[in-house]
Amino acid sequence: MIKFLDLQQVTAKYKDEIHEAVNRVIDSGWYLQGKENEKFEADYSAYIGTKYTVGCANGLDALIWIFRAYVEMGIMKAGDEVIVPANTYIASILAISENGLRPILVEPSIETYQIDDSKIEEFITERTKAILIVHLYGQCAYTEKIGELCKKYNLKLIEDNAQAHGCLFKGKKTGSLGDAAGHSFYPGKNLGALGDAGAVTTNDKELAEIVRSVANYGSTRKYVFKYIGRNSRLDEIQAAVLDVKLKHLDEDIAIRKEIAKYYINHITNPNIITPIIKDWDAHVFHIFTIRCKYRNELQKYLTENGVQTIIHYPIPPHKQECYKEWNNLSFPITEQIHNEELSLPMSPVMTKEEVNNVVDILNHWEITSWEK
Numbered sequence: 001m002i003k004f005l006d007l008q009q010v011t012a013k014y015k016d017e018i019h020e021a022v023n024r025v026i027d028s029g030w031y032l033q034g035k036e037n038e039k040f041e042a043d044y045s046a047y048i049g050t051k052y053t054v055g056c057a058n059g060l061d062a063l064i065w066i067f068r069a070y071v072e073m074g075i076m077k078a079g080d081e082v083i084v085p086a087n088t089y090i091a092s093i094l095a096i097s098e099n100g101l102r103p104i105l106v107e108p109s110i111e112t113y114q115i116d117d118s119k120i121e122e123f124i125t126e127r128t129k130a131i132l133i134v135h136l137y138g139q140c141a142y143t144e145k146i147g148e149l150c151k152k153y154n155l156k157l158i159e160d161n162a163q164a165h166g167c168l169f170k171g172k173k174t175g176s177l178g179d180a181a182g183h184s185f186y187p188g189k190n191l192g193a194l195g196d197a198g199a200v201t202t203n204d205k206e207l208a209e210i211v212r213s214v215a216n217y218g219s220t221r222k223y224v225f226k227y228i229g230r231n232s233r234l235d236e237i238q239a240a241v242l243d244v245k246l247k248h249l250d251e252d253i254a255i256r257k258e259i260a261k262y263y264i265n266h267i268t269n270p271n272i273i274t275p276i277i278k279d280w281d282a283h284v285f286h287i288f289t290i291r292c293k294y295r296n297e298l299q300k301y302l303t304e305n306g307v308q309t310i311i312h313y314p315i316p317p318h319k320q321e322c323y324k325e326w327n328n329l330s331f332p333i334t335e336q337i338h339n340e341e342l343s344l345p346m347s348p349v350m351t352k353e354e355v356n357n358v359v360d361i362l363n364h365w366e367i368t369s370w371e372k
């Protein structure tokens, strides 16, 4: 079977260095808030191009802490609105709700699957405080128009960079384009830990300090508590693993791009829509998406032919039970993407033969009359 993502192989690729790093931490006797966090934070800041990186427990927390910091700074308050794409993973939206803020969903573009910048302005009110862009599937969602809207209406620009480490917009990394960014190092992400991990990047010193504090019980000095915080820290072992993998991230992204190019150039089945790529620097192919009207039949066919695929995502946020108040709203483009999207195997450990086989199997798929 061709796996969607073979995490065992992903780790095995840098096994010696990872074992060395993990053993170093085990032997050090120091497991939290130490040298490994410091080193990874410095290296990640240099990589992303921000002054500060603050490690935390996971990507959802990273986003939660950014909004929490703005609440603590008095820049946002309960009931304020945050614009966010309707087509995203639920975590982007949870981070807004968690802080008592109101997510305002905006449709994506059917060409890029990213928030449609021409539809944002009509949703801006006097309560709007921020735009949360999500670099979904690993593609840059930032546009100059979004930057201009933030300036014009004095909005914070926050990035959900969980899927796009290493992605560029005109030479600048995503995660450095706005006021603050949340990153996830969930094992399956392009830069993945061996468990949960996350970080906030920013150039804002005050925000960085508040994030560090609220993620550590709200403490500013040991046993002195300024905020009602939580425990959401990054383990030393994970920081050490991430620092190893960060060094190899660009080579891994280059392999993802080669695979994506091969898919795009060789998938010729007319029933399948491959992504439109205008700027190859602006996509790191965390997920390789195709669209197909008969998506469920296609997925079944691929499974039967030994190709594992995943749907990102089967149910849009506004149709989820946790957001009942939105269940009757209509977001046709978001719904279309959720109905048609299928993610092909993609990872830096796929072999040429596997990629070639996936293409071959896809090109041999025919829609039979019962499927129509």
Ligand SMILES: *Cc1c(COP(=O)(O)O)cnc(C)c1O
Pocket (backbone or CB within 6 Å): 058, 059, 060, 061, 088, 089, 091, 092, 134, 136, 160, 162, 163, 183, 184, 185, 186, 196, 197, 198
């Ligand atoms: C993975 C992901 C998150 C959450 O990250 P965790 O580390 O799993 O908490 C947030 N947003 C997006 C778009 C993601 O893909």
